[in-house]
Amino acid sequence: MPATIASIETLLVDLPTIRPHKLSMATMACQTLVLVRLRDSDGLEGLGEATTIGGLSYGPESPESIKCNIDAYLAPLLIGQSTANLNALRARMQRHVKANGFAKSALETALLDLQGKRLGLSVAELLGGARQTHLPVLWTLASGDTQRDIDEAFQRLDDRRHCDFKLKIGANGVDDDVRHVSAIKAAVGERAGIRVDVNQAWDEATAVRGIAALEDAGIALVEQPTPARQHAGLVRLAERFIVPMLADEAVNDAIDGFNLAASGFSGAFALKIAKAGGPLGALELASVAQAAGIGLYGGTMLEGTIGTTAALHAWATLAPMAWGTEMFGPLLLKDDIVVEPLHYHEFGVELPKGPGLGVTLDEDKLAFYRRKDD
Numbered sequence: 001m002p003a004t005i006a007s008i009e010t011l012l013v014d015l016p017t018i019r020p021h022k023l024s025m026a027t028m029a030c031q032t033l034v035l036v037r038l039r040d041s042d043g044l045e046g047l048g049e050a051t052t053i054g055g056l057s058y059g060p061e062s063p064e065s066i067k068c069n070i071d072a073y074l075a076p077l078l079i080g081q082s083t084a085n086l087n088a089l090r091a092r093m094q095r096h097v098k099a100n101g102f103a104k105s106a107l108e109t110a111l112l113d114l115q116g117k118r119l120g121l122s123v124a125e126l127l128g129g130a131r132q133t134h135l136p137v138l139w140t141l142a143s144g145d146t147q148r149d150i151d152e153a154f155q156r157l158d159d160r161r162h163c164d165f166k167l168k169i170g171a172n173g174v175d176d177d178v179r180h181v182s183a184i185k186a187a188v189g190e191r192a193g194i195r196v197d198v199n200q201a202w203d204e205a206t207a208v209r210g211i212a213a214l215e216d217a218g219i220a221l222v223e224q225p226t227p228a229r230q231h232a233g234l235v236r237l238a239e240r241f242i243v244p245m246l247a248d249e250a251v252n253d254a255i256d257g258f259n260l261a262a263s264g265f266s267g268a269f270a271l272k273i274a275k276a277g278g279p280l281g282a283l284e285l286a287s288v289a290q291a292a293g294i295g296l297y298g299g300t301m302l303e304g305t306i307g308t309t310a311a312l313h314a315w316a317t318l319a320p321m322a323w324g325t326e327m328f329g330p331l332l333l334k335d336d337i338v339v340e341p342l343h344y345h346e347f348g349v350e351l352p353k354g355p356g357l358g359v360t361l362d363e364d365k366l367a368f369y370r371r372k373d374d
């Protein structure tokens with residue numbers, strides 16, 4: 001008898017961050033993980049996770065909506081179905097539920113973890129096999145204070161943890177931002193690459209002014225300077241400047257990627273499993289980028305270890321990406337809910353071994369951090 005999906009449980013888990021994480025649209029003191037525990041009729045369990053940033057301030061799904069929409073709509077579509085055919089399950093979710101990619105990503109991750117455990121294969125092996133097992137990881141400096149960010153950068157360089165940094169800007173005026181970024185770049189010099197993420201905060205005219213100054217300061221990459229849906233403006237900025245543009249909120253999945261590429265965009269795409277509705281969708285976007293000659297970057301929604309590991313398995317199947325990855329989410333959190341944390345060393349992270357994701361839950365920690373009234 002083929003195994004079927006027997007139950008899907010969703011839990012909200014609130015983990016404090018190691019310091020305030022300040023973005024243009026929100027300051028985070030805590031990250032909420034939506035944990036999915038999917039069990040099959042043989043008693044095997046698959047784990048999945050979804051996160052977002054700052055409630056509803058980053059995107060159209062909140063932790064609570066992800067949990068609610070899985071419980072009310074997506075789980076009933078999957079319960080009783082065979083676990084054997086992920087493509088069929090994915091198509092079923094696509095057919096009956098519009099959007100809600102973060103929720104779908106958590107479920108797809110749990111299905112991949114389950115299938116890997118059943119077959120004795122890692123998720124990367126299920127996705128065709130790993131081409132790299134140590135992936136570069138940058139760190140985001142976003143304390144909101146220039147000197148604190150500089151101290152943090154030197155600490156991470158000295159620990160050989162990270163050698164590229166992304167600065168979150170856009171919450172302050174453009175002149176203050178340029179001063180902040182230039183001071184950090186001047187302090188680290190050639191020891192580190194510095195990039196910025198504006199998270200859509202600028203209009204095009206402000207972006208032209210800001211990027212010109214940032215280019216002079218030696219910034220390596222400018223992420224999502226303008227609003228997500230203003231593709232034409234992003235294409236113009238990419239044409240105008242030598243410093244490349246990284247599309248993040250502007251590109252969720254392969255269709256967005258195709259549209260941007262067809263409009264003449266050059267630069268790079270941030271892949272995120274959440275934006276694309278799961279690891280498979282993110283890899284579809286990667287194929288579009290590769291076909292169009294657009295660079296790749298392994299992006300995060302500041303997931304915990306489960307979500308981060310799912311993304312790492314997907315990114316591992318690709319050749320090393322032009323802009324590396326930012327899969328540092330677990331390092332921003334004070335604690336973890338897994339038995340064995342990810343191993344970060346030599347400016348990168350090791351892909352976990354073992355069947356499925358290769359991650360085991362710590363039930364005591366989970367009981368401690370899970371939201372009690374969810």
Ligand code: MUC
Binds near residue numbers: 199300326
């Ligand atoms: C984003 O927009 O890139 C990724 C790193 C970080 O600090 O925030 C996220 C979101």
Ligand code: MG
Binds near residue numbers: 199223270
């Ligand atoms: Mg971004």
